[in-house]
Amino acid sequence: MNLFKVNSIKDVLIHLAIIVAIVITLLVLFFYVYLPSATNHGETVTIPDLEGIHLDDIDEFLTKRNLRYEVLTDSGYTAEYEPLTILNQHPVPGAKVKESRKVFLTLNAINPPQVKMPDLVDGSVKNAQLVLQSYGLERGNIKYVADLAQNAVLEQNYEGKPIEAGTYIPKGSKIDLVVGDGLGNTVLEVPDINGMDLEEAEFIVVGSGLKVGSILFQDPQYAGKDAREVLKNATPGERFVVVKQNPASERNVRIGVEVDIWLKLQDGNQDSILDEEEEEETTDLSETE
Incomplete structure (x- = not known):
């Protein structure tokens, strides 16, 4: 005490x-x-990545790692995985948790949810791709047809048939598109531009409803050079004329087709020689007669 x-x-x-x-x-x-x-302080388990694993395989998979799980009532959907496949989890993969920790799982739905078909007609292919993604749909095949509206959606098809905007279809469905090629069905005759300079040839080609394609040189010294730069730096005595075209003149093509042009340097001496040859041919013909 x-x-x-x-x-x-x-x-x-x-x-x-x-x-x-x-x-x-x-x-x-x-x-x-x-x-x-x-x-069990200090005894942790690393959460594995469960995405893509089917629900039937998850019990044994987590039991071996001393973890438990619970399936949430909410579900998502993606066409990438089979039904009842794990889409999301909490905690996230790589997290350190204690043994026997419960992992909450979100599964891929058995039946895909229904979504409204958007209106893609008259829009561009690029816009259609973005809209389809926002609706949870996928872009299928693209079929190009003759039409002046280049890359514009003309039709939207589901399972081989046209589908109207507002129709309910399963999320993840593929939508095929019919798209204009920008050429149309109009048939034109290719004009003859041989012997013209580039400016005149371009004026004729574009005025005929066609497009100017590649501009090339037949002269080896100008091979690979930019045609417009060469013409810009040409001296007053240098004249480049068209000596070849593709498609050839008088061929029938659709509107908007590109015409490739080949240029060749033709100076004043060459012109005079050609004139003399023509005069000689005329004289020979008259003497023969």
Whole structure:
């Protein structure tokens, strides 16, 4: 009993020190001995990536890793996976958790949800792609047909038949598109541009409803050079004329077809030689007669 007898302030301080030491010891034992043993402190499990695994295989997969799971009532849908395949999970893959932690799973729905078919007609192919993605639909095949509206959607088809905007179809369905090629059905005759300079030839080609394609040179020294740059730097005595075209003149093609042009340098001497040859041919013919 003398242990708890207080005769002085010194005894009080000693008693307080003993109480504080006991409390500290108990706290240390509780937090560093009891709690770690009761909660398996330091023993963690890494959450695996469960996306794409079927529900039938998940029980054994998680049991081996000392984990539990619970399937959420909400579900998603993607055509990429089979029904009842895991789409999302919580905690996320790679997270460190304690053993026996419950993993919450979101499954791919058995029946895809229904979505409204958007109106893609008269829009561009690029816009159609973005709209389909926003509706959870996929772009199928693209069929190009003769039409002046280049890359414009003319028809939208589902399972081989036209489908109207607003029709309900399963999410993830593929939509085929009929698209204009920008050429149309109009048939034109290719004009003859041989002997013309480039400016005149371009004027004739474009005015005929066709397009100017590649501009090339027959002269080896100009091979691979930019035609317009060569013509820009040409001297007054240098004249480039068309000596070949593709498609050839008088051929029937559809509107918008490109005409490739070949140029050749033709200076004044060459012109005079050609004139002299023509005069000689005329003289020979007259003498023969």
